[in-house]
Amino acid sequence: MFSTFARIRTLYSSTTFTNNTSIFRCIKTIAPSIDQCSNPFSGKGSCGRSVPNDDYFATIHHVSNIVRRDIYLERTLNKMHISRIVNSELVYRVLRSCCQHGIESFRFFNWARTQHPQYDPTTVEFEELLKTLARTAHWETMWKVVQQMKAQNIPISPSIVSFIIEHYGKRGLIDQAVELFNRLKNFGCSQTTEVYNAMLFALCEVKNFQGAYALIRRMIRKGTVPDKLTYSILVNGWCSAGKMREAQEFLEEMSRKGFNPPVRGRDLLIDGLLSAGYLESAKGLVRKMTKEGFVPDVGTFNSLAEAVCKTGEIDFCIDLFNDVCRLGLCPDTETYKIVITAAAKAGRIDEAFQILHRSIEAGHRPFPSLYAPILKAFFRRGQFDDAFSFFSDMKVKGHPPNRPLYTMLIKMCCRGGRFVEASNYLVEMTELNLLPMSRSFDTVTDGLKNCGKHDLAKRIEQLEISVKGI
Numbered sequence: 370m371f372s373t374f375a376r377i378r379t380l381y382s383s384t385t386f387t388n389n390t391s392i393f394r395c396i397k398t399i400a401p402s403i404d405q406c407s408n409p410f411s412g413k414g415s416c417g418r419s420v421p422n423d424d425y426f427a428t429i430h431h432v433s434n435i436v437r438r439d440i441y442l443e444r445t446l447n448k449m450h451i452s453r454i455v456n457s458e459l460v461y462r463v464l465r466s467c468c469q470h471g472i473e474s475f476r477f478f479n480w481a482r483t484q485h486p487q488y489d490p491t492t493v494e495f496e497e498l499l500k501t502l503a504r505t506a507h508w509e510t511m512w513k514v515v516q517q518m519k520a521q522n523i524p525i526s527p528s529i530v531s532f533i534i535e536h537y538g539k540r541g542l543i544d545q546a547v548e549l550f551n552r553l554k555n556f557g558c559s560q561t562t563e564v565y566n567a568m569l570f571a572l573c574e575v576k577n578f579q580g581a582y583a584l585i586r587r588m589i590r591k592g593t594v595p596d597k598l599t600y601s602i603l604v605n606g607w608c609s610a611g612k613m614r615e616a617q618e619f620l621e622e623m624s625r626k627g628f629n630p631p632v633r634g635r636d637l638l639i640d641g642l643l644s645a646g647y648l649e650s651a652k653g654l655v656r657k658m659t660k661e662g663f664v665p666d667v668g669t670f671n672s673l674a675e676a677v678c679k680t681g682e683i684d685f686c687i688d689l690f691n692d693v694c695r696l697g698l699c700p701d702t703e704t705y706k707i708v709i710t711a712a713a714k715a716g717r718i719d720e721a722f723q724i725l726h727r728s729i730e731a732g733h734r735p736f737p738s739l740y741a742p743i744l745k746a747f748f749r750r751g752q753f754d755d756a757f758s759f760f761s762d763m764k765v766k767g768h769p770p771n772r773p774l775y776t777m778l779i780k781m782c783c784r785g786g787r788f789v790e791a792s793n794y795l796v797e798m799t800e801l802n803l804l805p806m807s808r809s810f811d812t813v814t815d816g817l818k819n820c821g822k823h824d825l826a827k828r829i830e831q832l833e834i835s836v837k838g839i
Contacts, residue, residue, distance in 0.1 A: 425454075428451065428454070428459075429459060429462050429463060429466065430466075432446065432449075432451070432459075432463050432477075433463050433466040433467055436463060436467050436470065436473050436474065436476075436477045437467055437470050437473060442473065442476060442477065442480070443476065443480045443484075446477075446480060447484065452484070452485055452487075455481055455485045455487075455488050456488060457488070457489075457490065457491050457493065457494060460477075460478065460481050460488070460490070460494050461493050461494050461497055463477060464477070464478065464494060464497045464498055464501060465497055467501070468497075468500070468501050468504065469501075469504070469505065470501070470505070471501050471502045471504070471505030471506075471507040471510065472505075472507060472510065474498055474501045474502075475498065475502065475507070475510050475514070478490070478494065478498050492523055492524075492526075495514065495517075495518050495523060496525075496526065496529045498514055499511055499514055499515070499525075499529055499532075499533065500529065500532055502514065503532060503533045503536045503537075504536060506536070506540055508542075508545070511533070515556070519556065524556070524557050524558065525556045525557070525558050526558070527558055527559065527561045527563050527564050528563060530549065530553060530556070530558050530564055530567070531563050531564050531566070531567035532567070533549060534546045534549055534550060534564070534567040534568055534570075534571050535567045535570050535571060537549070537571055538567075538570055538571025538572070538573075538574040538575065539571075539574060541574070541575055543571055543572065543574075543575045543577065546568060546571040547568075550564065550568045560591070560593070561593070562588075562593055562594065562595065562596055562599065565584065565588045565593060565595075565599065566596075566598050566599055566602060568584060569581050569584055569585065569599065569602045569603060570602050572584060573602055573603065573605070573606030574606075576606075576610060578603070578606060578607060578610070578612070578615070581602075581603055581606065582603070582619070585599065585603065595623075600620070600623070600637050601637055601640060601641070603616070603619060604616045604619070604620070604637045604638060604640070604641040605640070605641040605644045605645065607619070607641065608638070608641030608642050608644065608645040608647065609641070609644065609645035611645075613638070613642070613650070616637075616638060616641060617638065620637065620638070635654065635658055635663070635665070636665055636666040636668075636669040638654060639651050639654055639655060639665065639669050639672075639673060640669055640672060642654065643672050643673060643676055648676055648677070648680065651673055651676070652673070652677070652685070655670075655673060655689065659689075659692050659693060659696060662696065663696075664693055664696045664697050664698045665693065665698070667698060667699065667700065667701055667704060670689075670690075670693060670698060670704065671701075671703050671704055671707060673689075674686050674689070674690065674704070674707045674708060674711070675707055677689075678707060678710075678711045683711045683712070683714065683715040683717075684715070686707075686708065686711050687708060687711060687712055687715075687717065687720060690704075690708045690724075699731075700728070700731070702728075702733055702736075702739070705724060705725070705727075705728040705733065705739060706738060706739055708724055709721050709724050709725055709728075709739060709740075709742055709743065710742045712724060713742035713743050713745065713746040714742065714746070716746060716749075716750070718743060718746050718747065718750075721742065721743050721746065722743065725739070725740065725743065729766065734766070734767055734768060735763060735766065735767035735768065736767065736768040737767075737768060737770055737771045737773070737774040739767070740759070740763045740767060741773075741774050741777060743759065744756050744759060744760060744774075744777070744778070744781075745777065745781065747759065748781035748782075748784075748785065751785065753782075753785055753787055753790075756781075757790065760778065769801070770801075771803070772798070772803045772804070772805075775794055775797070775798045775803060775805070776805070776806060776809060778791075778794050779791045779794050779795060779805070779809045779812070779813065780809070780812070782794065783812045783813060783816055786816070786820070788813055788816035788817050788820060788822070789817075789822070789825070791809075791812075791813045791816070792813050792817065792825060792829050795809060795810065795813055795829060795832065796832065799832065799836050804836060804837075805833075805836075807833075807837075810829065810830075810832075810833040813826075813829055814826045814829050814830055814833075817829065
């Protein structure tokens, strides 16, 4: 670690940051020509605009606020004189920003089409509007948009049809979902696996498991191959209704017919129990699996471990992790993140260290959110020197520290009265072009003054001025 005075010498050579607080300019002055926006989705960053990105996105934000809040939005938008920048990208971004305002989005879309002859809507905007109207249950308006698409020979993709069917199911409108499913040929859309899964989800939402099972039989009869989601939807539905026996029988029958799920049936059952909130049943099934020598899927284990940790059963999570690893589980980075965090929170630092080193040996380079829990555990136990040494080691072996990690370090140092070390980390942040929070500067300078280090406090204040351009 650098000495305090060597670090402070860098205060005067630190990179100066400037605030991007440009004032919102008149829209007339930033509007590009029509030709410049003729290809709106080429080069997402610039889109052929001569407008600075900050001004362009400020315009989109302003228009979105008008659409969401202004009763007379058409009149207000006309007063803005933004005709020359109304293109597919702008309309899409505004529609996406207003995804919870169905009728208002529809009015904005109509305004863009009728008031700007140069604007020719694409499939992207139409589908975004359909999703918004389905999400907000404006069905009649949604079908008007569908008819507009049909009149312009714009096809509806299976993903949008699936989205609409799912939202019919969430609202309990199963008859409408079935009608749409049966009328797909009228829209030039085929009944893909994705569409079948959406219909299956809608049936399970209204607890019509008999109909859902009949749909799967029809799906197989038509030659459509089920995927993992197909099995998961029905198993999750049965588990949520407490019908675990039916779920097991379904998986066994599908296996007999040669349609084995992409993952093992027990993993699907565990996922279903977790989704339904039956944590104890899921834990019991995993215990039974491990006693028989079977290893759960890594994704299933991660879901179970995360749910168990939320209930505070840290010991169970760590012990289960050790058991499944002995049986041959190959943990991924998410597994390590869950288990290391759990062990560190429980104060089991030695085990957290062992698991971290195991991840390094497995070829995983530690990232900040992986080693931050161990750092925090050291600080909570007052082992500052161990924490500083471990952090130095991670800077070499792991991914570079990020802004939240440095903020945590400074905060924990200040809590422990280690204000000089906190000031060093402030300087280190600026060297890495990571702008510290104002609160971090204030806490460090106040602490330095209280412990009599006024010269150092003054230099930290000068650092704050230099990096913020005050």
